[in-house]
Amino acid sequence: MSDAILALDKVTKTFGHGDSAVHAARAISFSLHAGRALAIVGESGSGKTTCARMAMREYSPTSGQILYKGRPVENAKADEIARYRRSVQMIFQDPFASLNPAHTIAHHLQRPLKLHRPDIRGKQIDATVRELLERVKLDPDIVAPKYPHELSGGQRQRVNIARALAAQPEVIVADEPTSMLDVSVRLGVLNLLNEMKKEMNLGLLYITHDIATARYVAEDIAVMYSGQIVEWGNTAKVIDNPLHPYTRLLLSAVPDPDVRFDDPRTRLQPQEVDDIRRRSAATQEQVVEHEPDHFVRMV
């Protein structure tokens, strides 16, 4: 594997103080590599978005370090921070709220070009906007002059991807990029992310609660619960052979068309579920490497 572009090293984030403190991230470590995707999965409140926001430098960690190409970003100089911001781009969950309703799609794509790409000016900007839209499989003649409300959710998310690509990033952080899309267009967006990752050698941090899409997109997976990564490694190994009780619980909640909800054999008892949650929320220091590239915290 190539060297990590972006890495979190034992990063902790605590909100609030004393009794009301929320430990949103506890000793989180992971790294992103060129041409590979890491999926962070977990339920609402597990801390996955906190991780994404720390990777974006939107939150600063309470303790631990964020490393960009091996160098801590904490004390970086202004020009290094500018380079980091260019290099790490984000795709948001809500394709409706993440575009400005008062501006055309062309405007949305010109802005990052003007800000991050001093090498292109004047007519080249319009040519690059066309190129970006073609890259995400939108027709520039039709889409560029339109306003966000004239596009569908899937089209808007493609515009968001084009906008992220405009800065020529090395890492893309995608926080639930398909959870607000119709199922029939979701796969198109996932395929596009996969293609970008391979063709442009991007490192992708894919945050989701949908394990099936994580398997579709990501080579590596980290399962989070209560601010802790409880199990991680190769995606297929973790999903096919889940070891941590919380990973099993999460997998049991994935809808499976072969099993009906009213089938009593598939139903976990509420006290069992509570017990798993209680045990998984405790700090677990001991990590076991069950097989190469498959790690689990001991409960």
Next chain:
Amino acid sequence: MVQFCDRIGIMLQGKLVEQNEAEAIYKTPQHEYTRKLWASFPSLHGGVLL
């Protein structure tokens, strides 16, 4: 859907193109569009459903 409903109807451009028992719609889809719809669900076991 298949887990929750007894019968499922598939709509395309204002028309109900197929309706059947939930399990039959999933296991033996008749309409091309139904097949395509299933193929747009990523599967937990890798690839897509169907």
